């Protein structure tokens with residue numbers, strides 16, 4: 001793929017080819033920048049209790065296994081749990097996550113069931129510092 005791109009860069013449509021190559025790189029990884037941000041959100045805010053692979057750690061005993069096929073929540077159920085907290089361990093994320101982020105992370109949780117790539121081969125959370133909330 002790179003060789004192909006290099007060959008093309010000799011051509012006149014340098015910018016267009018650059019964009020196409022760039023898009024291919026995104027396609028190959030199967031992830032967009034937005035997915036990446038949501039994954040980081042999950043790994044930093046949720047995984048400490050719910051596990052990188054959606055299986056709750058000891059601290060979150062009683063929480064659902066997110067990859068369990070018999071666990072079929074609506075997205076609203078997840079957003080509500082994030083918004084209001086659940087039980088005595090999971091605190092509300094109100095004011096810590098934006099409504100859009102709650103929505104994204106709920107979708108991410110739902111996708112964990114069908115997208116094995118999210119739960120296997122997860123990249124280590126980036127070492128970059130979190131936005132202060």
Ligand code: HEC
Nearest residue numbers: 045046049060061062063077078081082086087089090105
């Ligand atoms: C401090 C630990 C902790 C953190 C952090 C945490 N959770 Fe939870 N979560 C729990 C526990 C414990 C439960 C089970 C609570 C109960 O049912 O009593 C739970 C339950 C849930 C449920 C099930 C809700 C339902 O109605 O059945 C969802 C969905 C969920 N968490 C999503 C998330 C997401 C998404 C994040 C990150 C934004 C997150 N949690 C962060 C501990 C945590």
